[in-house]
Amino acid sequence: MKDGAMTAKTTGGPAGQIGQDERFAAVERVMARFDYQPHGLVEVLRAAQEAYGQLPRDLLVAVADKLDVPLSKVYGVATFYDMFTLDPVGETHALICTDPVCAVKGGGDVLAEACRHAGIDAPGGTSAGGRTSVRAASCLGLCDQAPAALVDGRAQVDLAPGDVPALLRGEASPARLQVRGEPRILTGPIGRLAPTDLAAHRAEGAFEALAKALGQTTPDEVIAQVKESGLTGRGGAGFPTGLKWAFARQAPGEARYVVCNFDESEPGTFKDRALMEGNPFRVLEGLILNAYAIGARTGYIFIRGEYPAATAVIERALGELYAANLLGEDILGSGFDLDLEIRRGAGAYICGEETALFEAIEGHRGHPRAKPPYPTQHGLFGQPTVVNNVETLAVIPSLIEHGGAWFRQWGTEQSVGLKLFCLSGHVKQPGVVEVPLGLTLRELVERFGGGFDGEPQAVLLGGAAGGFVGPDGLDVPLTHEALRPLDVPIGSGAVMVFNRSVDLWQVLESLAHFFVHETCGQCAPCRLGTRQMLSLIDRINLGAGSEGERDRLHRLGQTIRRACACGLGLTAANPVLTYFQHFEPEVGRPG
Amino acid sequence: MIELTIDGRAFHVPPGVSVMDAARANGIDIPHLCYHPELSTPGGCRLCLVEVEGRADPVPSCQLPCAEGMAVRTQSEQLSAMRREIIDLFVSDHPLDCVICDKAGACLLQKYAYEYGVSETSYDKHIARSLYQDDNPFFVRDHQYCILCGRCVRVCEEVVGASAIEIVGRGFDSHVATPFDGPMIDSSCVFCGSCVQVCPTAALMPRSRLGQGREWDLERVETICGYCGVGCQIEYALRDGRILYAQSTPGAPVNGEFLCSKGRYGWDFATHPDRLARPLIRRDVAYRLGLTDEPWELPDESPLDTGEGVIEERFVPVDWDTALHVAADGLARTVQAHGPDAVMGLSSARCTNEENYLFQKFMRAGIGTNNLDHCARL
Ligand SMILES: Cc1cc2nc3c(=O)[nH]c(=O)nc-3n(C[C@H](O)[C@H](O)[C@H](O)COP(=O)(O)O)c2cc1C
Ligand code: SF4
Ligand code: SF4
Ligand code: SF4
Ligand code: FES
Ligand code: FES
Numbered sequence: 001m002k003d004g005a006m007t008a009k010t011t012g013g014p015a016g017q018i019g020q021d022e023r024f025a026a027v028e029r030v031m032a033r034f035d036y037q038p039h040g041l042v043e044v045l046r047a048a049q050e051a052y053g054q055l056p057r058d059l060l061v062a063v064a065d066k067l068d069v070p071l072s073k074v075y076g077v078a079t080f081y082d083m084f085t086l087d088p089v090g091e092t093h094a095l096i097c098t099d100p101v102c103a104v105k106g107g108g109d110v111l112a113e114a115c116r117h118a119g120i121d122a123p124g125g126t127s128a129g130g131r132t133s134v135r136a137a138s139c140l141g142l143c144d145q146a147p148a149a150l151v152d153g154r155a156q157v158d159l160a161p162g163d164v165p166a167l168l169r170g171e172a173s174p175a176r177l178q179v180r181g182e183p184r185i186l187t188g189p190i191g192r193l194a195p196t197d198l199a200a201h202r203a204e205g206a207f208e209a210l211a212k213a214l215g216q217t218t219p220d221e222v223i224a225q226v227k228e229s230g231l232t233g234r235g236g237a238g239f240p241t242g243l244k245w246a247f248a249r250q251a252p253g254e255a256r257y258v259v260c261n262f263d264e265s266e267p268g269t270f271k272d273r274a275l276m277e278g279n280p281f282r283v284l285e286g287l288i289l290n291a292y293a294i295g296a297r298t299g300y301i302f303i304r305g306e307y308p309a310a311t312a313v314i315e316r317a318l319g320e321l322y323a324a325n326l327l328g329e330d331i332l333g334s335g336f337d338l339d340l341e342i343r344r345g346a347g348a349y350i351c352g353e354e355t356a357l358f359e360a361i362e363g364h365r366g367h368p369r370a371k372p373p374y375p376t377q378h379g380l381f382g383q384p385t386v387v388n389n390v391e392t393l394a395v396i397p398s399l400i401e402h403g404g405a406w407f408r409q410w411g412t413e414q415s416v417g418l419k420l421f422c423l424s425g426h427v428k429q430p431g432v433v434e435v436p437l438g439l440t441l442r443e444l445v446e447r448f449g450g451g452f453d454g455e456p457q458a459v460l461l462g463g464a465a466g467g468f469v470g471p472d473g474l475d476v477p478l479t480h481e482a483l484r485p486l487d488v489p490i491g492s493g494a495v496m497v498f499n500r501s502v503d504l505w506q507v508l509e510s511l512a513h514f515f516v517h518e519t520c521g522q523c524a525p526c527r528l529g530t531r532q533m534l535s536l537i538d539r540i541n542l543g544a545g546s547e548g549e550r551d552r553l554h555r556l557g558q559t560i561r562r563a564c565a566c567g568l569g570l571t572a573a574n575p576v577l578t579y580f581q582h583f584e585p586e587v588g589r590p591g
Numbered sequence: 592m593i594e595l596t597i598d599g600r601a602f603h604v605p606p607g608v609s610v611m612d613a614a615r616a617n618g619i620d621i622p623h624l625c626y627h628p629e630l631s632t633p634g635g636c637r638l639c640l641v642e643v644e645g646r647a648d649p650v651p652s653c654q655l656p657c658a659e660g661m662a663v664r665t666q667s668e669q670l671s672a673m674r675r676e677i678i679d680l681f682v683s684d685h686p687l688d689c690v691i692c693d694k695a696g697a698c699l700l701q702k703y704a705y706e707y708g709v710s711e712t713s714y715d716k717h718i719a720r721s722l723y724q725d726d727n728p729f730f731v732r733d734h735q736y737c738i739l740c741g742r743c744v745r746v747c748e749e750v751v752g753a754s755a756i757e758i759v760g761r762g763f764d765s766h767v768a769t770p771f772d773g774p775m776i777d778s779s780c781v782f783c784g785s786c787v788q789v790c791p792t793a794a795l796m797p798r799s800r801l802g803q804g805r806e807w808d809l810e811r812v813e814t815i816c817g818y819c820g821v822g823c824q825i826e827y828a829l830r831d832g833r834i835l836y837a838q839s840t841p842g843a844p845v846n847g848e849f850l851c852s853k854g855r856y857g858w859d860f861a862t863h864p865d866r867l868a869r870p871l872i873r874r875d876v877a878y879r880l881g882l883t884d885e886p887w888e889l890p891d892e893s894p895l896d897t898g899e900g901v902i903e904e905r906f907v908p909v910d911w912d913t914a915l916h917v918a919a920d921g922l923a924r925t926v927q928a929h930g931p932d933a934v935m936g937l938s939s940a941r942c943t944n945e946e947n948y949l950f951q952k953f954m955r956a957g958i959g960t961n962n963l964d965h966c967a968r969l
Contacts (some may be wrong), residue, residue: 057771070779071756071770079759348761365758370634370654521739521762522635524624528680531763532714539715552713559676562648565638
């Protein structure tokens with residue numbers, strides 16, 4: 001930590017009963033890196049989980065002692081995040097995705113076969129002797145190569161039950177990047193340049209925007225260009241980016257922070273992974289420009305816990321940037337200092353919500369905070385903070401290079417610019433697609449996705465938090481204004497296509513499971529309502545559902561949508577409500 | 592001052608006050624389960640949602656600062672419908688055991704279920720928690736009744752500073768726990784019972800009252816705690832003259848909602864057979880003064896020995912006037928014979944500050960000595 005947000009402590013207390021071996025030394029090193037400050041807790045527990053394959057009780061006692069955090073809080077954090085386990089996981093630990101796209105592509109069979117092969121009764125178990133543990137996982141951001149799994153950090157894809165022995169050895173097909181589109185501005189170098197070859201990227205103009213900004217553009221002018229561009233956030237909420245930066249710049253504070261939100265956990269979404277694994281310098285340049293614009297000296301890249309490959313790429317990229325004086329002190333001789341730090345999540349979709357993300361970085365359970373105050377006033381460590389999505393940041397360098405107006409050559413008045421979409425499900429060539437806003441779903445799939453695979457029945461747009469459209473929605477342009485009457489958002493850019501072979505109620509059930517698993521539980525209507533949504537969908541799927549139950553589900557959905565604190569609750573009922581709207585419009589209508 | 596209207600009535604409140612607090616201060620009760628006036632407001636129950644003019648969605652009033660010109664509605668058909676839905680959800684996770692529940696009559700969930708006419712959930716019943724923890728002499732934790740309002744966790748952290756408990760797990764499977772779900776005694780709990788005090792349901796209950804009667808069977812007596820000079824107000828709940836449990840009263844000027852473990856749980860002396868209920872005078876003195884016919888000699892062994900029957904043998908019960916007279920007389924004679932510095936005063940931490948002040952005044956100005964001390968120094 002370079003910023004002055006916390007006072008330094010030099011050493012923690014005694015280590016308790018835990019053995020002083022190499023594993024403990026690994027955990028101790030992480031604590032030392034954080035000066036034994038409590039906010040390092042999530043990273044410390046990640047190190048512990050990696051070293052011990054579990055979080056042993058004595059270790060948690062020692063950590064509580066050394067970081068001076070009440071043991072109850074440490075226990076609360078250890079039980080909040082999916083990647084933390086109090087009991088040991090297997091020597092081989094397999095996470096197999098069961099979210100909608102993998103589910104319709106046979107992920108359930110892979111999971112069952114993995115359990116059978118390992119000799120485990122049900123997912124969640126560990127085989128005798130602790131050899132193998134198998135878990136059902138939420139979407140792993142590999143939906144274009146479904147079914148997918150993560151085994152000891154190795155992403156493996158296109159799985160069939162027959163691949164299980166290879167999968168558990170880590171030798172099934174490795175994940176790849178599949179990117180298409182026109183024009184390829186944000187994704188241009190992906191697949192063409194080595195992701196962390198700084199010289200190659202600079203030869204194509206990377207960091208020229210930064211040099212220009214530091215040399216001849218004031219922070220206010222940078223913000224003016226971002227405002228001028230009409231860029232809105234690509235993380236789902238769609239807030240105007242320039243305005244957000246201006247708020248944070250004006251807010252009083254002792255320090256300011258920028259955060260790159262790379263928690264990408266929205267089912268059906270994998271564009272940020274493509275950018276970070278394939279073209280990280282563009283995103284990092286955007287983040288540095290963001291820091292310059294608002295006057296931040298410290299920035300964080302919050303990476304989804306299940307993205308170890310991307311984490312490694314970013315670590316290398318940051319090393320290159322420090323070595324080239326594009327980070328650190330007096331960047332390019334401009335007098336501007338900036339440090340960027342990586343923070344890894346530990347398995348919690350809710351931590352993509354910006355205030356829950358702050359809580360995770362501060363070492364707490366990922367409970368979203370009440371808004372207002374907004375992050376631009378009172379964000380990370382209580383200071384003005386800008387959180388931006390990976391894709392949003394990837395746009396920034398071009399706005400400085402070409403001027404904000406340049407971005408307006410694409411899209412419409414209300415839906416400006418280029419956008420990455422994540423094509424998955426029943427399309428012939430799934431993958432990330434970079435296009436101007438305003439194409440229809442049909443154009444998107446036919447021009448860049450190789451066409452539909454089977455007759456399309458429904459598209460889930462925007463992920464689990466998004467909504468369904470039916471076949472009549474395929475010719476609606478992908479703009480905010482055209483989609484508004486259908487009550488579906490562009491959201492994260494997930495486009496999950498389901499053909500006629502799919503039972504949409506099974507998809508609804510899988511999405512309901514997702515929310516039951518991912519709600520933080522703070523709000524009663526979200527904690528209890530998502531559980532009851534699942535219960536009603538189960539009943540309907542068992543054929544026990546009456547019309548009354550469909551109406552009940554509809555009413556429950558509306559309550560959850562209006563009564564909850566954060567975006568998760570706000571959107572948890574979207575799939576159900578849009579399903580009724582477009583497929584069973586008589587439900588929930590009086591008379 | 593900020594001017595706003597709540598349910599059409601205009602109010603002036605200082606800046607920084609929440610709509611919930613402003614409403615309560617003016618006699619408007621907004622439904623709430625997680626809000627507690629002494630604690631932070633993370634806003635989880637969502638019952639306190641109100642409508643604010645100009646805002647599309649309802650806002651939790653416990654988190655909403657009053658603002659100039661704000662127009663708030665705490666009641667509307669839509670709000671009632673939403674609150675009813677939320678209570679319906681709470682009840683789907685809460686056994687409606689009201690007919691056998693000790694908390695009936697004081698339970699907030701029951702109150703709102705009654706007010707909003709929710710006799711049972713319209714959903715499947717999914718009770719998330721079933722743990723019953725009876726691991727200490729003071730309170731039981733019956734998790735099936737817990738509504739995860741978090742008040743207990745916040746009072747323990749924010750007021751007591753013990754941080755013995757936390758919400759653990761995630762989502763539907765969360766529960767309130769000590770580290771590793773161990774017994775209370777292994778946690779940093781100081782057994783102050785503040786969590787029990789603020790729990791709106793029967794999830795945390797004084798052990799001593801279980802099965803002993805329901806709210807309306809209990810008589811309540813307000814008094815001042817006798818343990819120390821702070822003088823906390825205590826309310827004893829009694830049945831047939833027996834104390835069942837102690838609690839603080841929210842409006843108590845000194846202690847508000849809070850008590851320490853002695854005040855809350857240390858009341859069994861009240862009806863203990865060894866408790867001194869009348870002043871006693873040593874029998875040899877009483878004999879000399881003609882207050883008893885039975886003589887007695889102070890033995891050589893320790894006069895503090897308190898075996899079976901010893902008190903009755905060595906002391907004579909008298910009324911207060913007599914006792915004070917004998918004491919005053921003894922003091923006066925000693926001072927006259929040997930001077931004021933021949934006596935010393937030792938006062939008690941169980942007396943109030945005012946009583947201690949008077950006592951030192953009496954010793955210094957009345958008797959004329961500075962030989963004075965206090966048990967809290969020992
Ligand atoms: C439950 C939930 C999960 C979210 N996950 C992400 C995420 O993974 N990545 C992201 O950029 N934004 C996510 N968001 C949105 C963020 O809160 C925030 O709006 C966004 O990061 C702001 O960046 P932008 O303006 O560039 O979009 C999520 C929101 C919610 C409510
Ligand atoms: S809406 Fe759901 S996820 Fe969001 S804070 Fe409330 S309980 Fe947590
Ligand atoms: S009794 Fe007091 S210290 Fe113990 S858990 Fe309750 S509030 Fe915390
Ligand atoms: S035990 Fe009581 S105070 Fe604590 S969360 Fe449960 S209902 Fe609330
Ligand atoms: S990786 Fe399985 S649904 Fe996304
Ligand atoms: S009282 Fe405001 S949300 Fe519970």
